[in-house]
Amino acid sequence: xxxxxxxxxxxxxADIESAVPRKRADARRNEQTLLAAAAxxxxxxxxxxxxxxxxxxxxxxxxTIYRHFPTRADLIIAVYRHxxxxxxxxxPALLASSATPYAALRQWVDMxxxxxxxxxxxxxxxxxxxxxxxxxxxxxxxxxxPVVAALVEAAAAAxxxxxxxxxxxxxxxxxxxxxxxxxxxxxxxxAMVHLLVAGLAARPQAQPAGG
Amino acid sequence: xxxxxxxxxxxxxADIESAVPRKRADARRNEQTLLAAAAxxxxxxxxxxxxxxxxxxxxxxxxTIYRHFPTRADLIIAVYRHxxxxxxxxxPALLASSATPYAALRQWVDMxxxxxxxxxxxxxxxxxxxxxxxxxxxxxxxxxxPVVAALVEAAAAAxxxxxxxxxxxxxxxxxxxxxxxxxxxxxxxxAMVHLLVAGLAARPQAQPAGG
DNA sequence: TGCTAAGCGGAACAATGCTCCGTATAGTTA
DNA sequence: TAACTATACGGAGCATTGTTCCGCTTAGCA
Numbered sequence: 233x234x235x236x237x238x239x240x241x242x243x244x245x246a247d248i249e250s251a252v253p254r255k256r257a258d259a260r261r262n263e264q265t266l267l268a269a270a271a272x273x274x275x276x277x278x279x280x281x282x283x284x285x286x287x288x289x290x291x292x293x294x295x296t297i298y299r300h301f302p303t304r305a306d307l308i309i310a311v312y313r314h315x316x317x318x319x320x321x322x323x324p325a326l327l328a329s330s331a332t333p334y335a336a337l338r339q340w341v342d343m344x345x346x347x348x349x350x351x352x353x354x355x356x357x358x359x360x361x362x363x364x365x366x367x368x369x370x371x372x373x374x375x376x377x378p379v380v381a382a383l384v385e386a387a388a389a390a391x392x393x394x395x396x397x398x399x400x401x402x403x404x405x406x407x408x409x410x411x412x413x414x415x416x417x418x419x420x421x422x423a424m425v426h427l428l429v430a431g432l433a434a435r436p437q438a439q440p441a442g443g
Numbered sequence: 444x445x446x447x448x449x450x451x452x453x454x455x456x457a458d459i460e461s462a463v464p465r466k467r468a469d470a471r472r473n474e475q476t477l478l479a480a481a482a483x484x485x486x487x488x489x490x491x492x493x494x495x496x497x498x499x500x501x502x503x504x505x506x507t508i509y510r511h512f513p514t515r516a517d518l519i520i521a522v523y524r525h526x527x528x529x530x531x532x533x534x535p536a537l538l539a540s541s542a543t544p545y546a547a548l549r550q551w552v553d554m555x556x557x558x559x560x561x562x563x564x565x566x567x568x569x570x571x572x573x574x575x576x577x578x579x580x581x582x583x584x585x586x587x588x589p590v591v592a593a594l595v596e597a598a599a600a601a602x603x604x605x606x607x608x609x610x611x612x613x614x615x616x617x618x619x620x621x622x623x624x625x626x627x628x629x630x631x632x633x634a635m636v637h638l639l640v641a642g643l644a645a646r647p648q649a650q651p652a653g654g
Numbered sequence: 655t656g657c658t659a660a661g662c663g664g665a666a667c668a669a670t671g672c673t674c675c676g677t678a679t680a681g682t683t684a
Numbered sequence: 685t686a687a688c689t690a691t692a693c694g695g696a697g698c699a700t701t702g703t704t705c706c707g708c709t710t711a712g713c714a
Contacts, residue, residue: 255660255661256660256661256711256712257712258661258662258711259660259662262661262662282700282702283701284700284701292662292663293662293663294663294664294702294703294704295662295663295705295706296662298703298704299660299661302703303702303703304701304703359623359624398631398634400629401629401630402635402638404623404630405620405630405635407623408619408620408622408635409616409619411622411623412570412615412618412619413570416615418609418611418612419611419615420609420612423609424612424616424639427613427616427639427642428638428639429642430641430642431637431638431641431643431645432638432642434642434644466691467679467681467690468680468681469679469680469692469693470680470691470692473692473693493669493670493671494671495671498694498695504693504695505672505673505694505695506673506675506693506695507692509671509673513672515671515672655714657712657713658710658712658713659711659712660709660710660711660712661708661709661710661711662708662709663707663708664705665705666706667702667703668701668702668704669700669701669702670699670701671698672698672699673697673698674695674697674698675694675695675697676693676694677692677693679689679690679691679692680689680692681689681690681691682687682689683688684685684686684687684688
């Protein structure tokens with residue numbers, strides 16, 4: 233199957249001639265500089281740092297950023313791509329190594345939450361439905377939804393969680409729970425996600441939904 | 444007791460002389476016009492509508508908006524104050540009328556979620572930790588936290604939910620779950636909140652929290 | 655060494671929250 | 685009724701931020 237094959241991306245498809253004529257050396261150098269600078273700025277100022285600050289940190293102009301990364305969201309994707317891929321790969325691995333599918337699901341969620349919570353503002357950018365964040369939103373969800381779906385379906389098949397859980401909605405919900413003021417000492421995103429995951433395993437009972 | 448006494452606000456404290464010298468007639472008229480216009484714009488364009496649009500809809504200038512409402516957030520608070528107060532009042536009422544505290548909690552959460560979900564963008568504005576939304580954030584949380592705390596504590600005392608639930612965090616979490624792209628047909632905020640509430644009632648089990 | 659396409663920097667544009675200040679007027683007083 | 689002043693108003697303007705545009709520079713090649 234045409235799986236992910238991420239990791240090193242030397243010259244983005246060097247085999248297919250004519251398609252990508254190989255970038256100029258300074259361009260490749262700048263791309264790496266930008267990724268490093270962006271990662272550093274994201275750590276100190278959060279993912280919401282202005283594009284200008286990143287350009288300044290990298291010592292390049294605005295135009296250079298936007299030639300390499302069409303939008304802010306694309307830059308964010310590029311910076312975190314490796315970690316997202318690692319999360320995606322961890323799903324099947326946990327499913328294979330854990331005692332039960334539900335245990336795998338819990339571990340996977342813990343890993344994902346750790347990722348989101350430590351990247352200040354990332355979860356927020358992920359959820360905001362504005363046009364600009366579109367690509368980021370789509371990338372995360374497209375990449376991770378199948379992984380979550382496999383975990384959820386396995387746990388449901390094993391009878392460990394209810395069978396009516398929408399994987400997409402669940403993933404989105406976990407992201408939402410990690411959004412907002414992450415530095416707020418009074419809000420413990422991990423605890424709330426644990427509650428949500430516990431709810432997954434609870435036997436569905438008649439909800440007095442008044443609406 | 445100096446309770447809320449919201450609803451009509453004739454001259455904001457007519458008894459205390461000198462403190463508030465009673466606004467001019469045109470000012471009072473404009474404030475009402477603004478509230479109505481803002482409410483209408485929020486319904487059609489969402490809570491994130493630009494201040495300029497609201498000014499235009501009300502037929503006033505920017506200055507007029509900002510004299511009446513120091514920030515965007517204050518305007519939003521004013522528009523939804525009645526509904527927030529209604530939510531706050533519903534807490535004790537449900538606790539008194541419901542069969543069990545947990546049932547009251549569930550019903551209250553349903554009511555709150557209905558409120559948030561139908562006001563496009565409100566939950567998002569609520570959570571975003573930026574300075575501008577500060578007042579809104581603070582108002583909602585300060586007003587509703589005690590209500591949720593009473594519900595949660597009653598349910599915990601009755602042994603219906605776990606005892607280690609932080610009311611603040613729970614309220615914040617519900618708000619978060621309602622944030623994001625509410626119009627996304629693939630995301631059902633109500634269902635996710637139900638999951639969270641179900642997790643409240645689940646017996647705490649050893650979480651393999653790796654951290 | 656010279657040429658050209660690829661790449662670069664940063665000014666400029668658009669959107670948006672908010673401030674400032676000159677002008678208009680409600681309410682009062684003579 | 686006329687004059688006066690505190691109050692209120694309108695909207696231009698400022699600051700921030702994502703994004704685009706375009707003239708200048710330079711890597712890579714002949």
